[in-house]
Amino acid sequence: MEKNTGHESVNTNRSVMQVLSSENCDIEILENGQTINNFIDNKIEERGSVDNEEAFYVANLDSMFERHLRWLTNLPRVKPFYAVKCNNTPAVIQMLSALGTGFDCASKGEIQMALSLGVTPDKIIYAHTTKPRSHIKYACAHGVDLMTFDSEDELLKISECHAKAKLVLRIAVDDSNSLVRLSSKFGARLDTVEKLLERAGELDLEVIGVSFHVGSGCTDSLTFKQAITDARHVFDIASLLGFQMRLLDIGGGFSAIGDFQMKFQEFSEVINGALDKFFPPDSGVQIIAEPGRYYVESAFTLAVNVIAKRVDIDHMAEHNNGEENSSDRMMYYINDGVYGSLNTIINDPVQTVVAPYLHKAVEGSEQRYRSVIWGPTCDSIDKITENYWIPELDVGDWLLIDNMGAYSVSVTTTFNGFENAQIYPVVTAETWHTLNLCHTYSIIH
Numbered sequence: 029m030e031k032n033t034g035h036e037s038v039n040t041n042r043s044v045m046q047v048l049s050s051e052n053c054d055i056e057i058l059e060n061g062q063t064i065n066n067f068i069d070n071k072i073e074e075r076g077s078v079d080n081e082e083a084f085y086v087a088n089l090d091s092m093f094e095r096h097l098r099w100l101t102n103l104p105r106v107k108p109f110y111a112v113k114c115n116n117t118p119a120v121i122q123m124l125s126a127l128g129t130g131f132d133c134a135s136k137g138e139i140q141m142a143l144s145l146g147v148t149p150d151k152i153i154y155a156h157t158t159k160p161r162s163h164i165k166y167a168c169a170h171g172v173d174l175m176t177f178d179s180e181d182e183l184l185k186i187s188e189c190h191a192k193a194k195l196v197l198r199i200a201v202d203d204s205n206s207l208v209r210l211s212s213k214f215g216a217r218l219d220t221v222e223k224l225l226e227r228a229g230e231l232d233l234e235v236i237g238v239s240f241h242v243g244s245g246c247t248d249s250l251t252f253k254q255a256i257t258d259a260r261h262v263f264d265i266a267s268l269l270g271f272q273m274r275l276l277d278i279g280g281g282f283s284a285i286g287d288f289q290m291k292f293q294e295f296s297e298v299i300n301g302a303l304d305k306f307f308p309p310d311s312g313v314q315i316i317a318e319p320g321r322y323y324v325e326s327a328f329t330l331a332v333n334v335i336a337k338r339v340d341i342d343h344m345a346e347h348n349n350g351e352e353n354s355s356d357r358m359m360y361y362i363n364d365g366v367y368g369s370l371n372t373i374i375n376d377p378v379q380t381v382v383a384p385y386l387h388k389a390v391e392g393s394e395q396r397y398r399s400v401i402w403g404p405t406c407d408s409i410d411k412i413t414e415n416y417w418i419p420e421l422d423v424g425d426w427l428l429i430d431n432m433g434a435y436s437v438s439v440t441t442t443f444n445g446f447e448n449a450q451i452y453p454v455v456t457a458e459t460w461h462t463l464n465l466c467h468t469y470s471i472i473h
């Protein structure tokens with residue numbers, strides 16, 4: 029394994045190294061056939077040798093690269109602007125920057141972070157419709173011109189703070205088939221857009237496009253079709269009012285794990301069909317999207333430590349007159365929970381269930397016990413799983429949890445003084461070399 033210092037591993041091309049090498053970005057390159065699993069084993073062993081049980085993540089950048097290639101294959105006309113809010117780990121931003129994506133930032137802080145990691149302002153969309161004045165001024169001062177709006181008051185603020193902004197009108201869409209519905213909070217209704225656009229004209233503001241977000245955990249591809257149809261309608265109104273419309277932003281809401289694996293393919297086909305019908309390539313309209321979850325969901329694996337254990341005696345007594353039998357319930361306490369990395373269990377309707385598994389090898393025949401896994405804090409909502417059948421664990425054992433990249437590290441707290449899990453970004457040497465070759469021949473942008 030080799031540290032990415034920017035000198036040792038790749039000499040052929042500097043561009044990817046320049047993007048991925050910085051003080052903030054500590055990527056390990058896995059050499060000599062080392063796998064992510066080997067890396068996790070080593071980290072756990074290392075921690076054991078220094079009596080350190082702190083939870084950690086491994087961020088698998090290969091997974092993000094694969095997702096990007098899949099995006100380019102499935103949605104070739106749609107340029108992704110990664111939603112920084114989903115996971116703001118510097119290595120994630122830098123990897124995506126190296127892959128040539130743009131970025132959706134929701135605040136001054138996110139813009140600041142992207143710029144500090146080498147993202148150029150023309151690759152940022154400030155995709156929040158209710159912005160503090162000071163954040164709009166910051167965007168203006170740093171050359172971030174592209175931003176969304178959905179109300180007259182926002183137009184007034186923008187005309188005061190960034191009169192030269194390039195505006196994207198966010199519309200509300202039918203998101204009734206999504207697990208996280210955003211159109212109840214954001215987006216102009218179709219029957220209000222004409223008035224809004226007229227107001228933008230009066231204020232001498234430049235509106236260049238339309239955006240929407242179908243919500244997270246969208247289960248119906250026709251939602252995208254309808255939203256693209258609605259966007260076409262708004263383009264037509266805006267064109268009649270004299271605006272030079274040239275950008276369509278189809279938002280986020282993409283996933284490719286579990287049940288959504290097939291859906292991504294299906295969604296892509298529906299989106300491509302609707303784009304070709306309503307915004308054909310010769311229309312000159314640039315199509316972008318704001319995927320968050322899609323890029324990072326499967327890239328992060330969380331390793332947690334069993335810090336305490338007890339048998340649920342009350343439960344046994346209540347149901348079995350104190351005799352031990354198969355309904356015994358084990359209680360385990362791990363060092364990360366719903367106030368930390370596992371907050372999705374209570375905050376994110378798309379990921380309310382996680383499936384921890386033992387890091388150490390387990391025989392298939394080993395007896396399993398009904399178990400509850402709790403997080404470390406003093407709060408009883410800090411529960412990870414209930415009625416979970418696993419072999420008996422010992423204090424000090426490690427559990428792994430996959431698919432922990434979305435809305436985990438960016439939402440975490442330090443409630444009760446428990447520290448956030450450290451993040452180790454890794455990339456295999458094969459992917460690292462491929463990335464450099466791709467850059468050399470400009471085939472990933």
Ligand SMILES: Cc1ncc(COP(=O)(O)O)c(C=O)c1O
Nearest residue numbers: 111244280281282318319320321
């Ligand atoms: C404006 C906007 N864009 C993009 C996203 C990313 O959505 P997802 O992670 O579902 O792709 C969100 C998520 O809330 C959002 O609010």
